[in-house]
Amino acid sequence: MKNFAKIGITLALIASIAAAALAFINSVTAPRIAAYDAMVVEMTLKEVAHDYAIGDKRTIDDDGTVTAVHPLTDSEGATAGYILSLTGNGYGGPFTMMASYLADGTVVDARLLTNSETPGLGKKAENPSYMEKFQGTGNDNPVPQKKDELSKEDADAVGGSTITFTGVSKTLAYGSAYVKELGGK
Amino acid sequence: MASGKINILSRGLLKENPVFILMLGLCPTLGVTTQVINALGMGAGVIFVLVFSNIFVSLLKDIIPGSVRIPSYIVIIAAFVTIVEMMMHAFAPSIYSSLGIFLPLIVVNCIILGRAEAFANKNSIVDSFLDAIGMGVGFTLALLLIALIREVFGSGTITLFAMGSFDGVIEIPILYTYPVRVLTLAAGALLLMGYLKGFFEWYSKRKRG
Numbered sequence: 604m605k606n607f608a609k610i611g612i613t614l615a616l617i618a619s620i621a622a623a624a625l626a627f628i629n630s631v632t633a634p635r636i637a638a639y640d641a642m643v644v645e646m647t648l649k650e651v652a653h654d655y656a657i658g659d660k661r662t663i664d665d666d667g668t669v670t671a672v673h674p675l676t677d678s679e680g681a682t683a684g685y686i687l688s689l690t691g692n693g694y695g696g697p698f699t700m701m702a703s704y705l706a707d708g709t710v711v712d713a714r715l716l717t718n719s720e721t722p723g724l725g726k727k728a729e730n731p732s733y734m735e736k737f738q739g740t741g742n743d744n745p746v747p748q749k750k751d752e753l754s755k756e757d758a759d760a761v762g763g764s765t766i767t768f769t770g771v772s773k774t775l776a777y778g779s780a781y782v783k784e785l786g787g788k
Numbered sequence: 789m790a791s792g793k794i795n796i797l798s799r800g801l802l803k804e805n806p807v808f809i810l811m812l813g814l815c816p817t818l819g820v821t822t823q824v825i826n827a828l829g830m831g832a833g834v835i836f837v838l839v840f841s842n843i844f845v846s847l848l849k850d851i852i853p854g855s856v857r858i859p860s861y862i863v864i865i866a867a868f869v870t871i872v873e874m875m876m877h878a879f880a881p882s883i884y885s886s887l888g889i890f891l892p893l894i895v896v897n898c899i900i901l902g903r904a905e906a907f908a909n910k911n912s913i914v915d916s917f918l919d920a921i922g923m924g925v926g927f928t929l930a931l932l933l934i935a936l937i938r939e940v941f942g943s944g945t946i947t948l949f950a951m952g953s954f955d956g957v958i959e960i961p962i963l964y965t966y967p968v969r970v971l972t973l974a975a976g977a978l979l980l981m982g983y984l985k986g987f988f989e990w991y992s993k994r995k996r997g
Contacts, residue, residue: 610853617848617860621867628871632878639881719888721973763969 691774695719725767800922807930827935831928942971
């Protein structure tokens with residue numbers, strides 16, 4: 604019994620010292636991590652907003668894909684479109700992205716954020732140029748969802764990472780439909 | 789005596805290289821070696837965790853009761869891995885995000901638990917420290933070798949730290965346009981690992997005579 608208590612106390616002691624050390628390190632690094640994450644969101648918002656002004660964020664809880672909406676206003680203060688924070692599924696698991704739309708559902712720009720795609724293949728979707736093929740689609744021109752709806756160069760660019768491409772395009776198309784339903788509100 | 793210490797330090801580099809000879813920690817080895825920078829980040833993380841876990845295991849070897857030694861080692865290792873994870877997230881976020889799941893998985897990296905169980909709990913603090921440095925550097929060099937081959941031939945680039953106007957990516961002319969894609973994938977990693985293992989097998993056999 605005595606031996607049993609000794610073993611338990613030793614293990615508990617080691618664990619609590621480890622926990623205390625971690626708590627200290629966390630207090631040092633947590634503000635930096637939070638600041639970095641906020642900076643990434645801020646930068647991406649500015650990039651996808653192009654020339655529009657960004658309004659206040661609204662968090663969306665009841666939608667599986669759309670997690671937040673930022674309204675976009677033009678120089679006269681009228682609502683021109685929205686930036687959506689989206690989640691989707693790629694080859695390596697779930698990803699998050701941010702996409703801006705005009706009020707009629709046209710894609711203005713998009714960025715892939717956190718993801719687990721394959722480096723050298725699906726990871727290419729992180730490049731801003733990857734999203735160029737979606738720009739201007741979503742209204743009269745549907746968002747391309749299959750490789751054969753793309754031009755030859757664009758189809759080559761997504762070759763080897765079709766699942767990433769379909770994941771991104773499905774999410775973008777969903778966002779476009781979502782924006783149309785918002786109807787400029 | 790001095791040669792014994794040097795032997796502890798140097799055997800991790802080649803004679804008992806954790807990746808090529810002991811075949812330990814292969815999962816992160818194959819997982820992170822798509823870019824040189826990832827190999828460096830992973831190597832630095834493993835060296836840090838290995839050094840501190842070896843020192844602490846050696847320090848506490850008389851205090852930790854034998855029946856709960858493995859849980860105790862895991863707590864010690866997990867604590868240092870979490871420290872590395874938080875530090876990298878705060879100070880090197882791009883490496884943090886590209887290492888992904890492999891960073892927290894250092895906890896169960898068999899090199900670290902293996903050295904704690906096989907070496908640090910029987911030897912002095914100084915010897916355990918030297919062993920950790922040798923094994924850690926050996927692991928890092930192995931990662932670097934695999935990552936260099938995979939990135940140069942698989943993507944035609946060498947990704948290092950971004951400094952000033954240099955964005956950290958060196959492009960290799962012909963290979964950048966016509967890369968051997970399979971090397972960036974898991975299958976290519978296994979193929980390459982097999983060839984390298986074969987080479988080191990041949991090398992160590994030849995050396996023994």
